[in-house]
Amino acid sequence: MEQARNTETDPAKETPVDENILGFGPGLKHAAGILFSSKTAVAGLFLVLFWVLTALLAPYITQYTPTEQDWKSPNQGPSMEHPLGTDELGRDLWSRLAYGARIVLVVLPVTENFWIPGGTALWGVFASLLIGAGLGLFSGYYGGWIDEIIMRLLDAMMSIPVILLYLIIVAAIGASAVNVVFAIAIVGTPGVARLVRSLTLDIRTRDYVRAAETRGESPIYIMFVEILPNAKGPIIIDAMLRVGYAIFAMGTLGFLGLGLPPPSPDWGSMVAKGREFIMSGSPWAALWPSLAIASLVVGLNLLADGLREELTRYQ
Amino acid sequence: MKKDDFKVHPAVLDLKSDMEKGKVTRREFIRYSSLLGLSAAAAASMAGFPWSGAAWSASVKRGGKLKIAAPVHKVTHPAQFSWIAPSNQLRQIAEYLTYTDGDNVTHPYLLENWTASDDLKTWTLNLRKGVKFNNGDSFTADDVVFTMNQWLDESVGSSMLGMIGDYIDQTGIEKVSDHQVKLHLKRAEIGIPEHLFHYPALVLNHRTFEGDFIKAPHGTGPYLLESYREGEQCVIKRRKDYWKTGADGKNLPYLDETVFIDMGTEMAPMIAAIQSGDIDIIDFSDISATEAYQALKDDKNVNVSPSTTNQTRVLRMRVDLKPWTDNRVRTALKLCQHREKILALAYFGQGVQGQDVHVSPKHPEYCPIDTPKYNPEKAKQLLKEAGYPNGVNVDLAVGSGWKEIVRYAEILKEDAAPAGFKINIKTMPNSQYWEKWTEVALGITTWAHRPIGTMVLNLGYTADEDGKPAAWNETRWVDKEFSELLSRANGTLDIDKRRKIFCKLEKIQQDRGSIGNAFWINVWTITRKRVQGVKAHPSLYLKLDDAWVNA
């Protein structure tokens, strides 16, 4: 799904490349200025920050652990003890939501006992950026038959319906956080590669790239030191949107029974499990994580939109 | 029972005296004596019960159409069934020799009656006369012999072979006359009539059956196969010359037509469809029904009738793999089951608690035994003694399609943590779980309903002659004393003596066995209120010959 939705906001189409946008160091203040001049971006930032903070502070703002079972009160609506209610095993939904944000945004549970920083969705997007950017750079910089082969393969990948790709990938390699990352990465790669390729095609005609070439720099150096840093603005905006769709994808995978193993409180699995109880009149367990996914993805979209709008205006 | 050659089996008389002494309940008496060939009515009168057969009032209505949500699987050879759902479609077209009802009492069906020799090694099956297949062929002993040979043919690969193969082979089936077949067994067996109602045991037409029932759908049943589209639907239509007569004196069935519609595996659409009346029945024989039970139990348009069953979810530990080689570790994990909580949350309290013993309170041999209490401290202590003072990491394999099993696993994970078990739940689609159900070190397996306790224990907790664990012994647990007692129980007919052996068997399994089991489940037959005559059955078999609908 994400590959499609991204075309709409393909930053390469609308935004001329500006080397300072969202740059770090000297550009940081500048970027902040752009950010705060857009109401849309601020609204988006607020939503995103809310979830980032919730994720970071989860242990301090919740009364229960995400797996604590109050077996006398399963499937409850909101109450004083449980502000958002409880799920089918009597677990506090607010705690699960907050810790779920952690899995999406802050930590990746490689195994039950081994966690690495960076959320599942973030790692998924990061991996697709890594592979996609590599392929895009090579393809765009070298052109010719390398370009042709890479792009045709990616075209083929893009024309497999995403849902089918998920199914085949995860049905083949099983359900775990790392495999979810893998699935998100594979599905995201062609989109990133296309974007980076188009940016590369543009940037490689610039003077400073010509200069580096006449200096005799190696192609690797030119690709990763001259071209990539100058393309990072649109890539970062694109990545924000991708994070949103990665979260959405985790939900779909959970629905297909291929998400993170229980009792993981990630939002996708929460919706997928909670939906069993909607028909018996306990919609809460599915409602809250659905809204959480929606608000975070909307936040990321608004942030990206706002930034882009401001950038175009700025030029 | 006016036949001269029919005599009451001597064991029936023993049973009767046991019943009179209070060692056997009336229900058990009826059930056992009916297995021994006494008709249910005669048994009931001996037990002092007024017998009220299935006497429908004359208010039945004819005509109409039933819509059933059920998976429509690929089907070729009925003996090869591995799911119950296809049998629920084809049992309307072909039939069984016997019929075991929802109270576990077995009645003759395509058989007129049967007798067993005193040593239970020779069984005489008398076939019902005047029954015709829907293509006009008469039903005779040739069909029975043919069908039984199909079960025993290894190239057919029927699960019947596993059930009856160890007490009979093809040489033991004798056609005496056109309407009599004798079975010569290798050992005593009382369960024959029940086995003849096992779901792959549909009687086939020996003249036309060539391996694919759909191409030659010739059975003796009340319906004709109109169309069969796998994954889509199966349509059956009323047959005019069916052998059974309805309450109104005319031929059964009452219904004109029944359609089985494959609606996938997602529960929400089926629930919505039965609520709106777009379907009348949901076939839950192969899928978990808790979701539908929750949503429909208070619906005023829907009947939800429960059956208690001997179905359970078994927490099985492979005793040949660490850490489960140590009985202390196994016992520790069993102690971590908070049974009341597990039953309440995983199955909404709809069943009875289990006792880490694969014998259900509903099994006739069941000997009451204490239910272990949740005791994480003792479990921690046991783990320490077993050499795991800092706890132990284990993987628990579950199929994500069985929601109650996933919940069981999640509860166990939480409650076993204080004892030092760190459980990693590994979910997989059900199909993948079945691929490795006997292989995983720790997993939760569903076990189907079996009417007699020895059937399960023989399947799951024994070894073959060479000492190799039997095919379905998923935990590899073989215990010498247990096996000896079990084989003694197999040969013991006297229920009271049998139960005494079971007291010991259960104690052994609870103390040093390889399974935890937290609950025995109920199942539900879910129908629209307008549907009449569909009786609840613990295996969720659907019998539609005398079903009818109130328009």
Add this chain to the structure above:
Amino acid sequence: MAKFILRRFLLMLLTMFLVSIAVFLIVESSPGNVAKNILGAFITPEQEASFLAQSGLDKPILVRYAYWLVGSDWHAAQKINLPLKRLVTEKGFVEWWAVDEEKRLVRWELDGDDLIVNIRRDDGEVVKKKDNDRWRFADDGSARFWGVDRHNHAVLWEKGLDQEVWTFVAGTGWMVASGGPIEYIPLKKGFLRGDPGVSLRTGRPVAKSLMIRLRNSLVLAGIAFVIVMPLALFLGVIAGLKEGSFKDRFLSVTGMTFSVIPEFATGIFLILVMSHWLDLVPGATVFGEQAPWERPDMLILPVLTLTLVELGYVLRITRASMVEVMRSPYIRTAMLKGLPYHKVIFKHALRNALIAPITVIMLHVNWLLGGIVIVEVVFGYPGLGQYLLDSALYKDINALEAGAMIMVLLAVGTQLVADIIYTFLNPRIRYS
């Protein structure tokens, strides 16, 4: 132009080829046991081996791919040394027969040691005869024969002196035979020749099941498309006219919100509210013999779900395009020239603003299909999506390949159409 279309067409074929290989490889390399998935968990190793052999799954992957692509009948015909013929019986069963030297339709079965030929007469009646002359004897005393059996396989039967197989023969009982089938080739024409084979899971020809389901899915997608498109274009234009206005923000945020709530949650909430609580419309799709359009009430909720999910996306593309157009110098010029507002909008802005969304939407039919898979599962809708989902879970390679090919064809085909439309709308584009 013609060159461009030809080029794109060839690319489409290439893509389909690559995808078919990819699907084959992924399914091949994934763990899982097809036999157990299909026959149940309790089969014996012998049954498994026999199932794999009869389904042709014991062959090397290259051979299987070739059979899938171009069929196996030509290969089998070479082995049998007779031409093969595929026919469909009155009851709709597909049957393969060999055409013997006398132009009769024949196939064989083994009865004990005897080879029996079944001869199909023109009226469909089958005559059986012993046919032991066809055995070819080898030096070691064993005999072999390649023929067609009654289950649409080409089979190599072998009998020898040292083999003993128990077989049950109808009417006779148990017999010891000294031979049996040792190799199978399931007969099919291959995907390229319009026969994607038989589904391993359902045993039905894939093409048969797929067509009905494809029709159902297209009905659903079509209705959703017809509703979503005008609505989304209209709302998108309204939002884009005044960028940053309340209307704009409200429409884009609401649209976006609905489009990012997972479809399966939206679907079930809709069932709960519209069907369970309010009892307005049916909450599930049960068609039975009927076609979807005969029960339009049952289509309401699936279509509504799809609409909610898809609306936001199209709306945002339209809006973005409209915003861009409104900012462009020529619209500003037109405004400055003093042309009436509505005239500027209808004569200049709209036409240009709608080019992008219409083509972009065409590019993403496969994404629409993705949403449909989930919606179909949630409503029990008998469409292509559910079929694919089941096929993938059961590793039903023939069904999965055929479904994937259809999806790719739809996705790439509409892209091609989109490109062509775009060329007409926007002649500035140059093709190399």
